[in-house]
Amino acid sequence: MKISVIGAGNVGASTAHYLGMKGFAKEVVLVDIVEGVPQGKALDVWESQPVNLQSTFVHGTNGYDETADSDIIVMTAGVPRKPGMSRDDLLAVNTKIVKECAAAYSAKSPNAIVIVVSNPLDIMTYVTLKVTGFPTHKIMGMAGILDTARYRSFIGMELGVSVEDIAALVLGGHGDTMVPLPRLTTVGGVPLTEMMAQDKIDAIVQRTRGGGGEIVKLLGYSAYYAPAAGVVQMCEAIAQDKNRILPCACWLTGEYGTEGIFLGVPAMLGKNGVEKVLEVQLNDEEKAMMANTVEHVRKVQAEGEALM
Numbered sequence: 542m543k544i545s546v547i548g549a550g551n552v553g554a555s556t557a558h559y560l561g562m563k564g565f566a567k568e569v570v571l572v573d574i575v576e577g578v579p580q581g582k583a584l585d586v587w588e589s590q591p592v593n594l595q596s597t598f599v600h601g602t603n604g605y606d607e608t609a610d611s612d613i614i615v616m617t618a619g620v621p622r623k624p625g626m627s628r629d630d631l632l633a634v635n636t637k638i639v640k641e642c643a644a645a646y647s648a649k650s651p652n653a654i655v656i657v658v659s660n661p662l663d664i665m666t667y668v669t670l671k672v673t674g675f676p677t678h679k680i681m682g683m684a685g686i687l688d689t690a691r692y693r694s695f696i697g698m699e700l701g702v703s704v705e706d707i708a709a710l711v712l713g714g715h716g717d718t719m720v721p722l723p724r725l726t727t728v729g730g731v732p733l734t735e736m737m738a739q740d741k742i743d744a745i746v747q748r749t750r751g752g753g754g755e756i757v758k759l760l761g762y763s764a765y766y767a768p769a770a771g772v773v774q775m776c777e778a779i780a781q782d783k784n785r786i787l788p789c790a791c792w793l794t795g796e797y798g799t800e801g802i803f804l805g806v807p808a809m810l811g812k813n814g815v816e817k818v819l820e821v822q823l824n825d826e827e828k829a830m831m832a833n834t835v836e837h838v839r840k841v842q843a844e845g846e847a848l849m
């Protein structure tokens with residue numbers, strides 16, 4: 542298993558670091574346009590392997606030759622948010638970067654599975670599809686695991702229970718219109734709605750929607766540890782053909798009454814990428830929230846398409 546991580550900034554370097562610690566890949570290649578940075582960060586991760594007792598070889602480069610024949614490409618290159626910005630504000634600048642990188646890595650690794658992290662996520666995943674022409678099951682975006690992890694972590698804090706026992710699902714676009722589903726959230730098998738008052742649940746849903754912005758406000762730039770953890774969970778499910786059910790931005794062909802966009806939905810991830818999109822029966826209120834997020838993603842996708 543060879544994994545190339547495009548972008549050696551906060552998300553990319555953290556991904557390389559986690560991948561090194563996990564050890565399931567044979568090789569990780571870190572790529573960036575800034576000279577010295579991918580080489581230096583990769584060397585630092587590689588030098589931690591004797592302590593980690595893992596043999597995944599991590600190295601860095603400014604070109605794409607070293608990425609040839611990658612099994613997985615993780616696309617993190619792009620500009621992150623600054624305080625006061627929405628993910629959609631990154632559309633023009635990141636469309637250009639995602640286009641340029643996708644053309645370069647897809648030429649070297651025509652059979653790769655691509656996990657996109659650059660924002661606005663659902664649209665950058667679409668740009669990747671258009672540029673690479675890869676089969677749709679081989680292209681996906683990482684956002685749902687992150688949004689669901691944020692939601693689970695807030696529930697864990699509120700209830701004082703282990704986050705390991707909280708099962709949950711956040712659907713929809715990666716932004717303010719995302720759709721957390723308290724009705725389907727369980728804590729050790731017990732419905733969340735039986736364990737927490739509605740006003741507390743509402744507050745957690747709101748905090749989840751603004752979870753990325755909360756970190757941007759605190760740090761001055763966007764999150765990277767949890768996003769990288771989400772990426773590595775997807776890589777592991779694919780590398781080990783686990784058939785894990787994880788929320789990811791997937792290409793829809795009629796599921797949830799929607800087609801022609803990437804949207805956060807539960808997917809089965811295995812050696813072929815998205816093995817299957819799972820459909821959840823939604824109630825009227827949830828359907829209305831899904832319709833709203835679909836409309837938003839479609840609108841920004843059209844704007845992105847015009848920039849291509």
Ligand code: APR
Nearest residue numbers: 548549550551552553573574617618619620621658659660
């Ligand atoms: N080719 C390769 N690397 C590039 C290119 C390019 N054309 N353009 C920019 N980069 C690199 C930058 O040099 C930088 O090292 O992408 C990296 C981005 O890193 P950060 O600025 O630290 O941003 P990060 O926090 O990692 O976020 C990256 O992921 O979560 C999203 O919204 C976030 O779109 C952003 C992306």
